[in-house]
Amino acid sequence: MIFKSGGINVNKSETPAALTILFGATGDLAKRKLYPSLYRLYRKGHLASGFAVIGTARREWDNDIFREHVKKSVIELTTDQDQIDEFISHFYYLPHDVSDSNSYIELRTLANELDHQYSLGGNRLFYLAMAPEFFGTIADHLKYDNLTDTEGFGRLVIEKPFGHDLPSAQELNAQIRRSFDEKDIYRIDHYLGKEMVQNIESIRFANALFEPLWNNRYISNIQITSSETLGVEERGGYYETSGALKDMVQNHMLQMVSLLAMEPPISLQDDDIRSEKVRAFRSMRPLTLETVNEYFVRGQYGPSENGNMLGYREELNVNPESNTETYVAGKVMFDNFRWAGVPFYIRTGKRMPLKSTKIVVQFKNIPMNLYYRSNEQELEPNLLVIHIQPEEGITLHLNAKRAGHQLQTNPVKLSYANSGTDIMNTPEAYEKLIHDAMRGDSTNFTHWDEVALSWSFVDVIAEAWRNEKAPYPNYPASTTGPKAADELLEQDGFFWWPLDMLDVDVCN
């Protein structure tokens, strides 16, 4: 299938031969996500036979050590030793300090050799799996040391965080745009690679049932939860400068909001989807320093009630008086015709009781309750639940007649769960995104306009919270978050649908 991406015709089914140059090749992300994803692509035949990878980092490794490292990271995925050996033979390593100009010359020489050896046509994917402060320097060197000057494509894949506020993101963007066109910049938001996040569009636009109801006449509120059981682990240093607002809300949560709120695009081409997402971001009601606390609340976990888990302030590399939030809940309003008056509630937190990401679309009550007028029992509202992870599926909560003579109803669920086989075949988010970047499909990457708009929304919240110390800790580890998050919905007459009651595979 041919589709258009950033003005270029792209054949979706074929991955062109290309050289991946990975900065940060000895790091955690590369080991846990990138090598396993490359291996899965390779095993499924999605990498062109002429692929090659150069890993770089400061460590004085050679090809053999690097290949062993890659092998260890994928060994659990297969018993086929020959296949692994063939796979890792495509990997090359160059010790390299990103701020040292000389090492880019060596890198260019090796890249040119591999281009020739594997017939890669000069196609290059520069993957920056490194701390963000290096992104600009690397992009500059790639251009000025002529690594991008080839006959093929030169794409920059860039990890989050993209800046820490709007001005820093603008600065970074200006810096990388000196070397790369916007169409060649692939900003990763790994939530956009998740199967069920990608499914939001299909649920909305491939079902006559939903799209006509997808507005403020029929939907009362939408709730998006991404809860994690883990704390900050070893990432205290980074997290102290970020917090849940910048770590999760600015990117993953607002991306999901935009997919739910956008107007139908005129086609599924990336430019068309992107412009609708941008329009959605632009219609989010902006907050002011005075209104932030009406719309957003924050939390920080303390020790668990049984004393088994540390509080955030006791974690490694965390200030014992830290004012950093590990939990955020908020209400996003859209001032447009479709969504006027419908709150989009979002919440995300670390050290919650459950690892779960779900979207609950709550429909309005029917105009009149014919069933329970005498005893005033209420009908359950219809819900559409999109299970993003760990289960993948959709559940529709309806009311049906209770068996027997009485005219009463029971809540019932219609569930579709991705089966075990589907899940095994479901590409990991990173696998999909790397594949997309190689094929030049930027649909599931964030465009600069989206990044800028989401930072301007979040910056006001960050500023209000910076200026005002919170009464932390305000929820014990392994509980559902601060009371204020419940009150946020109660004041609108709603409540958070309990995640453990929304299983995908339970039928009444």
Ligand SMILES: NC(=O)C1=CN([C@@H]2O[C@H](COP(=O)(O)OP(=O)(O)OC[C@H]3O[C@@H](n4cnc5c(N)ncnc54)[C@H](OP(=O)(O)O)[C@@H]3O)[C@@H](O)[C@H]2O)C=CC1
């Ligand atoms: N880990 C994760 O789960 C996630 C990470 N990310 C993002 O991915 C990026 C990488 O994260 P992560 O892998 O965890 O980080 P790590 O700290 O584990 O890895 C950093 C890498 O950078 C290399 N490095 C550091 N300084 C230099 C230098 N001056 N010159 C050359 N190489 C250098 C390190 O190798 P060496 O010491 O050998 O030089 C290492 O390979 C970050 O932007 C992070 O925010 C995003 C989402 C999830």
Ligand SMILES: O=C1O[C@H](COP(=O)(O)O)[C@@H](O)[C@H](O)[C@H]1O
């Ligand atoms: O980007 C991030 O995401 C993870 C959560 O990702 P998930 O796929 O496991 O839901 C989060 O733990 C991390 O802090 C954040 O940087």
